[in-house]
Amino acid sequence: MICFPAGMIGVRRAVAVFAVSALMLAACTGSHDSRLPSTSPSTTVPPPSSTIASVTQDPLLIAARATVPVLCYHQIREWRVGESEFSRGLTTPPVLFAEQMAFLAENGFHPISPAKYYDHLVSGTELPTKPVMLTFDDGHISQMTAVPILQKYGFTATFFLMTVVIGKPNWIKTDQIRQLDALGYTIGAHTYDHQNLAKLPAAQFVKQVVAPRQRLETIIGHPIRFFAYPFGAWNARTLTALGGLNFDAAFQLGDHKMDATNPLMTLRRQIANPLTGMPGFRRQVSPVGDLGTSGATNSLLSTTVG
Numbered sequence: 001m002i003c004f005p006a007g008m009i010g011v012r013r014a015v016a017v018f019a020v021s022a023l024m025l026a027a028c029t030g031s032h033d034s035r036l037p038s039t040s041p042s043t044t045v046p047p048p049s050s051t052i053a054s055v056t057q058d059p060l061l062i063a064a065r066a067t068v069p070v071l072c073y074h075q076i077r078e079w080r081v082g083e084s085e086f087s088r089g090l091t092t093p094p095v096l097f098a099e100q101m102a103f104l105a106e107n108g109f110h111p112i113s114p115a116k117y118y119d120h121l122v123s124g125t126e127l128p129t130k131p132v133m134l135t136f137d138d139g140h141i142s143q144m145t146a147v148p149i150l151q152k153y154g155f156t157a158t159f160f161l162m163t164v165v166i167g168k169p170n171w172i173k174t175d176q177i178r179q180l181d182a183l184g185y186t187i188g189a190h191t192y193d194h195q196n197l198a199k200l201p202a203a204q205f206v207k208q209v210v211a212p213r214q215r216l217e218t219i220i221g222h223p224i225r226f227f228a229y230p231f232g233a234w235n236a237r238t239l240t241a242l243g244g245l246n247f248d249a250a251f252q253l254g255d256h257k258m259d260a261t262n263p264l265m266t267l268r269r270q271i272a273n274p275l276t277g278m279p280g281f282r283r284q285v286s287p288v289g290d291l292g293t294s295g296a297t298n299s300l301l302s303t304t305v306g
């Protein structure tokens with residue numbers, strides 16, 4: 001039996017529709033053979049291969065296509081007096097964020113959704129020129145400051161939310177999640193309370209991944225397809241544990257290579273570092289360098305956040 005990953009359900013459905021259509025067509029033409037020209041162009045059905053030929057599960061091909069810079073933001077607010085450099089490094093002042101988005105708009109960049117990135121990776125669909133992905137982790141309320149700036153330029157973005165914080169002071173609320181979804185932003189999963197999945201006991205995956213995803217799906221009313229690892233951390237055991245959950249793709253952090261056999265579940269992503277100003281931002285939105293893939297287990301850097 002061929003098992004399609006969740007992201008290929010559409011393909012499976014298309015094939016099924018094609019099969020049913022072909023059967024219906026065969027039945028129909030069977031009853032009217034004598035009155036139809038045998039070579040009528042209108043009855044020509046394209047071969048099934050034309051429906052699925054461009055879909056691949058080849059990790060090398062997927063990895064070769066995974067060149068879109070993916071930026072990860074945390075908080076969008078002013079720096080506080082006395083705030084540590086570490087904390088400032090995770091906090092983009094609104095003026096700088098606005099300058100970054102203006103730079104993207106003025107220089108022909110096109111923020112894309114993870115769904116569009118996924119389609120490109122598995123089907124080779126065309127991406128707009130200078131594609132980038134803008135993502136926001138955790139669900140801090142200050143991220144709502146980014147929304148009108150994104151709206152100004154018609155930019156899409158992705159919000160990877162941990163669910164323990166929803167509705168708490170200084171964190172995103174349920175109605176705001178629905179609002180983001182209604183505006184066309186992507187909602188993704190980011191565990192219950194930000195556990196390191198490379199160290200998580202297998203018995204905790206339901207609490208940390210399955211249940212939070214279901215909660216987000218209940219809030220927005222449709223499937224959650226994408227996941228971001230807290231701290232960017234994963235290892236082979238993590239991939240195995242996530243393998244049965246049918247996420248379409250998952251994002252890590254930093255300069256770690258993608259997994260050689262599962263690039264879709266280890267897509268690369270960088271923290272948008274406000275400390276490097278606009279020069280750093282311009283470097284970060286340049287196409288991802290060729291780090292290729294690695295079969296080695298990713299080890300969590302102590303300085304990695306996310």
Ligand SMILES: [Zn+2]
Pocket residue numbers: 137138190194229230231305306
């Ligand atoms: Zn996080």
